[in-house]
Ligand SMILES: Nc1nc2c(ncn2[C@@H]2O[C@H](COP(=O)(O)OP(=O)(O)OP(=O)(O)O)[C@@H](O)[C@H]2O)c(=O)[nH]1
C-alpha cells in the first residue's frame with residue numbers, strides 16, 4: 001500500500017481531495033438539517049426520474065416533501081418562505097399515475113406547531129364494533145384531530161383481532177395503541193357474592209331495566225369507573241376524550257379542547273346531561289352520603305350540588321334527583337380520577353358491591369364525584385360540540401354562531417337540551433356561565 005503511494009505520489013493527492021470532499025459534504029449535512037432534507041428530497045426526485053416504476057417513487061418523493069414542509073421547525077419555515085407562487089411549487093409537484101401533476105401533500109397535524117396537552121382518545125370497544133368505531137373516528141378526525149394528531153388508545157377485555165387493528169389504524173395518521181384489560185380490572189373482586197350478582201341481573205331483566213341483565217355491561221361500568229385512568233396505556237396522559245363506537249360529531253372544533261381544559265383549570269367536560277334510571281342505583285346516594293360523612297373536607301368549597309338537588313344548602317340531605325353527565329362523551333382530566341378523593345370514593349363504592357348487586361353506571365359515579373369534589377368552574381359544558389349517541393342529540397341552538405356560518409351540520413330542533421328527560425336546566429342553574437342560549 002505504502003509502496004504504491006511512494007511509486008505514484010499523485011495517488012496521495014487524489015486521496016486527499018476525495019477526503020476533503022467527503023468532509024465538506026458530511027459537515028454540511030450535519031450542520032444543516034434543511035440541507036439534508038433538500039438533498040434527500042432531490043435524491044428522491046432524481047430517483048423518481050430514473051426509476052421505471054416512476055409513480056411509486058414519485059409518491060415517495062411527495063411524502064418526503066410532505067415531511068420537509070411539516071417537520072423540523074425552522075427548515076419548514078424556510079421551505080414555506082421559498083414557495084411564493086404556483087410556479088415555485090411546480091418543481092415539487094409530482095406526476096400521478098394518470099400523468100397529471102399533483103401539488104405536494106402535507107400532514108395538517110404536523111404543520112400545526114402549537115403546543116399540545118398530554119392527551120389522547122380513550123376507547124373501550126369490542127372487536128365486533130369495528131364499523132361503528134370507524135364511523136366515530138371519521139367524525140373525530142374530520143372535525144378536530146386531523147389538525148392536531150392526538151393518539152388513539154383502544155382498550156378491550158379480549159385480544160384485538162388483526163382485522164380490528166388494521167381497520168382502525170387506517171382511519172388516522174396519529175399514533176394508535178391497543179391495550180388488553182386483564183382480569184384484575186375486568187372481573188369479580190373476591191368480596192363479591194356472584195350468586196347475589198346473578199340474582200340482581202335476573203331481577204332487572206324481569207323488570208325490563210335497560211342493559212341491567214348483562215354481566216359484561218356491569219364489568220364495563222366498573223372498568224369505566226375505576227380502572228381506565230390507571231391502565232398502563234393511559235398513564236402518560238393528563239387529559240382524555242372518551243369516544244364510543246357509533247357516535248357522531250356535528251361541528252368543527254377549531255381549537256384544542258385539551259389545551260382549553262388546561263388553560264382554564266377545567267377537570268370535567270360533557271355535552272349531554274340527563275336522568276338516570278332509579279332502579280339501577282337505588283343505594284348509590286346513601287353510600288355516597290356515608291362516604292361524605294367520613295370525609296366532609298372532601299366537599300369542594302364551590303361544589304356543584306345544585307345540579308343534583310333543589311336545596312344545595314342542605315348538601316346531600318334532600319336526596320338525589322338522578323341528574324348526571326352522560327359519560328359516553330367525556331373530555332376530562334385523568335389526574336382527577338387518579339387523585340386521593342376519587343380513588344377512595346371508588347374503592348368505597350366498589351367494596352359496597354353496587355356495581356354488581358345493583359347496576360351502578362360510570363356516568364352517575366363520575367358525575368357525583370365531579371359535583372362534590374370539584375368547584376363549579378371546573379366542570380364545563382361543551383355547548384359547541386354537536387354530538388349524537390343514540391338516542392340523544394345535542395346540537396347547539398344558536399343559529400348565527402353555529403349554523404349560518406357553516407360550523408355545524410345538525411338541526412337545532414333535534415337537540416334534546418330542553419327535553420324533560422335532560423338535565424340541562426339543572427346544569428344551567430348551577431353553572432357560572434348559565435344558559436348560553438339566554439346570552440345575547
Ligand atoms: N371491550 C368491551 N367493550 C365493551 C363491552 N361492553 C361495552 N363496551 C364498550 O363500552 C362502551 C359502552 O357500552 P355501550 O354498549 O355503548 O353502552 P351504552 O352506551 O350504555 O349503550 P348503547 O346505547 O348500546 O350505546 C362502548 O364503548 C362499548 O364499545 C365489553 O363487553 N367489552
Ligand SMILES: [Mg+2]
Nearest residue numbers: 244245328389
Ligand atoms: Mg354507547
